[in-house]
Structures are given as structure tokens and as C-alpha cells.
Amino acid sequence: MSNAIIELKNISKSFGEEDILENFSVEIERHAFVTILGPSGCGKTTMLRLIGGFEVPDEGQILFDGEDITSLPPYKRRLNTVFQKYALFPHMNVFDNVAFGLTIKKVDKKIIKEKVSEVLKLVNLSGFEKRSVDSLSGGQQQRIAIARALVNEPEVLLLDEPLGALDLKLRQEMQLELKKIQTKLGITFIYVTHDQEEALTMSDEVIVMNNGKIQQKGSPIDIYNEPQNAFVASFIGESNIIDGIMQKDFLVEIAGTEFECLDKGFDDNEPVDVVIRPEDIKFDKQNGKIPGVVNSVIFKGVHYEMRITAADFDWIVQSTTMEPEGTEVYLDFYPNDIHIMKKVK
Amino acid sequence: MNRRWYSAPYIVWSLIFVVVPLLVVAYYGLTAQSADGSLEFSLENFKRFFTPLYLGVLWRSALYAAISTVICLLLGYPAAMILASKDLKHKSVMMFLIVIPMWMNLLLRTYSWLTLLENQGLINQFLRFIGVLGKEQSIQFLYSEGAVIFGMVYNFLPFMILPIYSVMSKMDYSIINAAEDLGANKFNVFKKVTFPLSIPGIYSGITMVFVPAITTFAISSILSGNNVNLLGNVIEKQFLVGNDWNFGSTMSLVLMIFILLSLVIMPDSEKESQGGMII
Numbered sequence: 001m002s003n004a005i006i007e008l009k010n011i012s013k014s015f016g017e018e019d020i021l022e023n024f025s026v027e028i029e030r031h032a033f034v035t036i037l038g039p040s041g042c043g044k045t046t047m048l049r050l051i052g053g054f055e056v057p058d059e060g061q062i063l064f065d066g067e068d069i070t071s072l073p074p075y076k077r078r079l080n081t082v083f084q085k086y087a088l089f090p091h092m093n094v095f096d097n098v099a100f101g102l103t104i105k106k107v108d109k110k111i112i113k114e115k116v117s118e119v120l121k122l123v124n125l126s127g128f129e130k131r132s133v134d135s136l137s138g139g140q141q142q143r144i145a146i147a148r149a150l151v152n153e154p155e156v157l158l159l160d161e162p163l164g165a166l167d168l169k170l171r172q173e174m175q176l177e178l179k180k181i182q183t184k185l186g187i188t189f190i191y192v193t194h195d196q197e198e199a200l201t202m203s204d205e206v207i208v209m210n211n212g213k214i215q216q217k218g219s220p221i222d223i224y225n226e227p228q229n230a231f232v233a234s235f236i237g238e239s240n241i242i243d244g245i246m247q248k249d250f251l252v253e254i255a256g257t258e259f260e261c262l263d264k265g266f267d268d269n270e271p272v273d274v275v276i277r278p279e280d281i282k283f284d285k286q287n288g289k290i291p292g293v294v295n296s297v298i299f300k301g302v303h304y305e306m307r308i309t310a311a312d313f314d315w316i317v318q319s320t321t322m323e324p325e326g327t328e329v330y331l332d333f334y335p336n337d338i339h340i341m342k343k344v345k
Numbered sequence: 346m347n348r349r350w351y352s353a354p355y356i357v358w359s360l361i362f363v364v365v366p367l368l369v370v371a372y373y374g375l376t377a378q379s380a381d382g383s384l385e386f387s388l389e390n391f392k393r394f395f396t397p398l399y400l401g402v403l404w405r406s407a408l409y410a411a412i413s414t415v416i417c418l419l420l421g422y423p424a425a426m427i428l429a430s431k432d433l434k435h436k437s438v439m440m441f442l443i444v445i446p447m448w449m450n451l452l453l454r455t456y457s458w459l460t461l462l463e464n465q466g467l468i469n470q471f472l473r474f475i476g477v478l479g480k481e482q483s484i485q486f487l488y489s490e491g492a493v494i495f496g497m498v499y500n501f502l503p504f505m506i507l508p509i510y511s512v513m514s515k516m517d518y519s520i521i522n523a524a525e526d527l528g529a530n531k532f533n534v535f536k537k538v539t540f541p542l543s544i545p546g547i548y549s550g551i552t553m554v555f556v557p558a559i560t561t562f563a564i565s566s567i568l569s570g571n572n573v574n575l576l577g578n579v580i581e582k583q584f585l586v587g588n589d590w591n592f593g594s595t596m597s598l599v600l601m602i603f604i605l606l607s608l609v610i611m612p613d614s615e616k617e618s619q620g621g622m623i624i
Contacts (some may be wrong), residue, residue, distance in 0.1 A: 052522075052526060053525075053526075054522050054525075054526075073525070073530075074522070074525040074526050075525050075526070075527075075528045075529055075530050080526055080527065081522070081523070081526045083519045083522065083523055084519070085517070085519060087517065087519040087520045087522065087523040088520075088523075089520060089523075089524075089537075089538060090520075090542070091541045091542055100524070100527050100529075100537070101527035101528050104527065104528045104529050104533055104537075105528060148523075148527065149526075149527075152527065152528070
């Protein structure tokens with residue numbers, strides 16, 4: 001049996017004239033924290049709504065545990081959703097909100113009470129049962145929304161940018177907490193976000209999307225260190241993306257200078273995109289390969305961010321040390337910091 | 346600039362057209378003509394009102410208004426729901442059709458039903474044409490209690506639809522998604538989410554139908570041919586026929602107090618934020 005709990009097979013979906021997804025396929029692994037990452041309008045929310053049952057695909061199939069659920073209404077699916085703007089029921093208190101799913105299923109009242117208090121404890125809101133949802137802060141409301149979904153013990157939890165409305169500090173706290181909850185319960189989380197940091201922090205697997213297509217699927221480390229194309233490289237973290245020529249296997253020419261690298265399998269003299277992370281650039285006043293001048297220096301807390309103009313290119317360089325503005329420096333890169341990508345046609 | 350002055354025109358307006366007339370009504374209502382023709386304080390007219398004859402009229406008015414309100418709610422709620430549904434095509438046309446009768450004068454609208462409903466009217470002619478009625482037969486629609494209630498429902502239905510529509514169309518759709526997601530089928534979504542959240546609109550609708558219905562005199566006198574006397578008709582006659590302004594004012598006061606009381610009885614929905622008043 002495959003390890004996929006959800007499979008999308010050749011899904012197409014359009015709204016009016018606009019094709020959001022076209023012949024889109026993906027498998028979501030069981031028990032994993034999977035993040036769908038992409039800019040707004042890339043089709044990630046549509047994908048989530050298709051899985052949740054709020055949209056029906058024009059074509060294609062959605063499988064849950066190998067079973068076709070394509071035309072199953074939301075209320076019959078064994079998964080729950082945490083919505084972007086919480087979507088709590090304003091006419092109910094915290095208890096009734098969280099108990100909603102179980103009440104519908106006509107679970108015994110005593111069991112409902114136990115389960116609600118259990119799940120409120122899980123989201124650190126014990127004792128909030130009688131509060132009205134209006135009296136809660138954004139962070140608390142979001143916890144209630146998560147509790148309301150989790151109390152139904154879904155096999156898959158869908159989260160649609162649930163932390164988008166929270167401030168930075170709260171968001172970081174909630175990220176860790178969500179990851180902890182997921183690990184504890186061992187269920188599948190499908191998390192949609194446009195925030196790359198969020199994706200890297202929590203996920204077992206990241207699916208990077210753009211224009212309705214999967215750009216890359218892999219662990220956060222792979223996605224960050226081995227971006228498969230220039231889009232992924234620029235979307236995940238900051239990158240210097242510069243034209244290069246692959247002279248032969250393991251040798252690339254950047255800005256007229258030859259560098260050793262770890263990539264092969266390109267045509268001889270094939271033009272390529274070269275991606276180098278800002279923190280991977282070495283600079284030195286004496287030694288190095290590409291001469292340049294420091295243009296600006298910004299202090300960012302843990303590191304400095306410099307703009308260095310070299311070979312007609314504006315390099316972003318991050319380092320814990322710095323050279324003052326106007327200094328002439330030489331740039332150099334280690335072979336394993338040079339990432340070669342095929343040019344996108 | 347002192348912003349309080351912005352409200353001056355409104356205050357002047359309501360002084361002249363609301364407060365002063367109310368005071369005049371109260372003055373007449375609490376006085377009676379004495380032997381020498383001057384007005385003196387008296388509760389005589391209240392005593393006169395609280396007799397079976399006039400209490401019966403009040404009861405009938407309240408009953409008719411209540412019946413029309415219930416019918417308006419039963420017709421208007423589904424209509425508002427359909428109008429507010431997300432994937433309704435031609436929504437603006439439908440809205441237009443509901444609102445357009447309100448552009449016409451109530452008397453005109455009601456008189457036009459006279460010509461439609463009378464024995465030689467369009468509806469009876471049509472029924473004869475399709476053979477439901479024989480050649481000489483006709484249905485007596487007019488000059489009945491049914492005709493009055495029909496007229497009330499027809500005239501006040503938009504006032505039920507619009508506030509409910511307004512609340513429903515403002516409802517956050519993701520809340521309905523959330524209910525479905527948590528296992529609620531269409532019926533449960535309605536019972537547990539849509540309906541409770543639309544209650545403020547229902548209250549507004551009830552108020553906006555019940556109050557004009559209980560005070561109307563035009564609809565009842567036109568469509569019943571003066572067969573049905575509601576409180577509005579009786580008050581009108583005191584002023585225009587009986588020339589007893591004092592008793593007419595007393596009845597107006599009682600009616601006002603009755604309406605106030607019946608609004609107080611209704612659960613306090615208006616305090617709950619998103620009341621559906623739209624006018």
C-alpha cells in the first residue's frame with residue numbers, strides 16, 4: 001500500500017476564464033507535516049479547498065486513503081480545516097464552538113465535555129469554555145479554531161494560512177506549538193502559506209508552487225540548499241541569481257571567471273542560472289576571484305547585509321563580519337555553495 | 346468647528362414634525378370638552394376605549410397585523426435566503442423586482458389590486474378563460490378579511506425580505522464552510538448557523554411589517570370596502586367624520602403604547618451588533 005493519505009490525480013480547476021490548476025497531481029504523505037508554499041494566486045488555497053471539499057474539480061480525481069472522494073461533500077470527509085480568518089461561530093461560546101462537530105455527530109454529552117476540555121488543554125486554553133469568542137484575542141481565537149478542528153480527531157488537518165493575521169512573535173510561538181501538536185497527535189497536517197520561513201520551520205516536506213504548478217517538493221533542507229530552479233531559489237530565502245556558462249562537468253564560468261562546482265550533466269558551454277546564497281559568499285581584501293566594491297552596509301542584528309558590486313552585478317552578501325562602504329574586496333565561492341540551474345525557457 | 350451643530354437641522358426637524366405633533370396628540374388625548382366648550386384634563390376617553398367594543402377593534406387590528414407578519418415571514422425568509430445565496434444569477438434583476446413596487450404610492454398599489462381582484466377583474470376573467478370558472482361565475486375576492494390581509498402582505502413583504510437579506514448577505518461564508526467542514530449537512534448548517542445568525546434580521550423584519558400593518562387604515566378601507574374596521578379606520582373616522590379629536594387622540598396614544606409594549610416583549614436583538622435595519 002502506498003504511504004500517501006491524499007492523492008490528487010490530474011486535477012484541473014478553473015474559475016471563469018482563469019485556469020488555476022491544470023493537470024495537477026500530487027501525493028501527500030501520511031503522518032507528515034506538509035506545507036504548500038507559494039505566492040498568492042499560485043493555486044495553493046484552491047488545492048486546499050479541493051481537498052476540503054469546498055470546491056469540486058473540473059477534471060481529475062482526489063483519493064483519500066485510496067478511496068475516491070472527488071464528489072463527496074465536505075461534511076462526509078474525514079478531515080477538518082482551520083480557516084484563514086478563524087471562522088468561529090459568533091453566536092456560540094468557546095465550548096459550543098469546539099463541541100460543534102461532536103454535537104452534530106450526537107456524541108454522548110459527558111464524552112463531549114471530556115474531549116473539549118482535553119483539546120482546550122492541548123491548545124493551552126483550559127478553563128475558557130464559557131467565554132464568548134468575541135472576548136478572545138486573535139491568537140486565542142486561532143487556538144480555538146484549531147481545537148474545534150482537532151476535537152473531531154481527523155486523519156488530516158488542513159490549515160489555510162492560519163497564522164497570517166497574527167503578529168510576528170505570536171506567529172513564531174504558534175509555529176512551534178503547531179509542530180508540537182502535530183508530532184504529538186501524529187496526524188497529517190497540510191499547511192498552506194506564502195511565508196517561506198514558516199514553511200522551513202515546521203515542515204517535514206515542503207511543496208513549492210507557482211502558477212498552478214509544483215516547482216519543487218522536498219524536505220526544507222533540500223529546498224533551501226538544492227533549489228531546483230531560479231523561482232524556488234528566489235522565493236526561499238534571498239539569493240544571488242546570475243548568468244553563467246557550464247563549460248564542462250564540474251566547471252562553471254561566472255562573470256568571466258572559472259569556478260569548480262559539484263554539478264554535471266549539462267551540455268558543454270550551456271548557459272545556466274547560477275544561484276549563490278548571500279551567506280555563502282566569501283569576501284576578502286586580498287584573496288579572491290572576482291574584484292568588487294562594497295556599496296552599502298546594513299546592520300541586521302545577527303549579521304550584516306552588504307551590497308557588493310562586482311562584474312556588473314549587485315551581490316547581496318550576508319556575514320557576521322563586514323567591510324566598510326567603499327572598500328575594494330574580492331569575492332569567492334566554495335564549490336558546494338554554487339548551485340547550477342537549467343535556464344527556464 | 347463644533348460638530349454638535351451638524352445635528353441642528355435634524356433636531357429642529359424632529360422637534361417640529363415629531364415632538365410637537367406627539368405633544369398635541371397627548372394634549373388632546375388627555376383632555377375632554379367640558380360643558381362650556383373648553384378643554385379640561387380628563388381620563389374619560391380612556392375609560393371609553395377600554396370597553397369591549399374598542400378593545401375588540403384593537404384585538405382585531407393586532408390579529409390581522411400578526412397574521413400578515415407571519416405570512417410575510419414565511420414568504421420573505423426563503424426569498425431573502427435565495428437572494429443572498431452566493432451563486433444566484435440575475436441577482437440585481439430580482440432585487441429590482443422586489444424593490445420596484447416600493448417606488449409607487451401605497452394607495453396606487455392598493456387601488457390597482459381592486460381592478461385585479463374585482464368580479465369582472467383580470468384574475469376572474471383569466472380563471473374563466475382557462476375554464477376553472479363557468480361563464481357567469483366569479484370568485485368574490487374583495488371586501489373580505491382575506492383581501493385585507495392579502496393587501497397587507499403584498500404591501501409590506503419587501504420590508505420583511507430586505508432586512509433578512511441584508512443580514513444574510515453580510516454573513517461570512519467561511520463560517521458556513523466551517524460548519525460543513527465539521528460535519529454539518531445542509532439542514533444542520535441552516536439550523537445551527539444560518540438561522541441563528543439571521544435572527545436580528547428577522548426581528549427587524551417583524552418590526553417593520555407589524556408596525557405599519559397594525560396602524561394601516563388605507564389598505565383595510567380600500568380592500569374591504571369599509572367592511573373591516575381596524576383601529577386605524579376608527580381613529581380616522583374620529584377625526585374626519587365624528588369630529589371627536591379627543592377620542593381619536595386617545596386611541597392613537599393607546600395604539601402607540603401597545604406597539605411600544607409589543608416591541609419591548611421582543612428579545613432585544615437590536616443591541617446585538619449587526620441588526621438588519623437598512624432604511
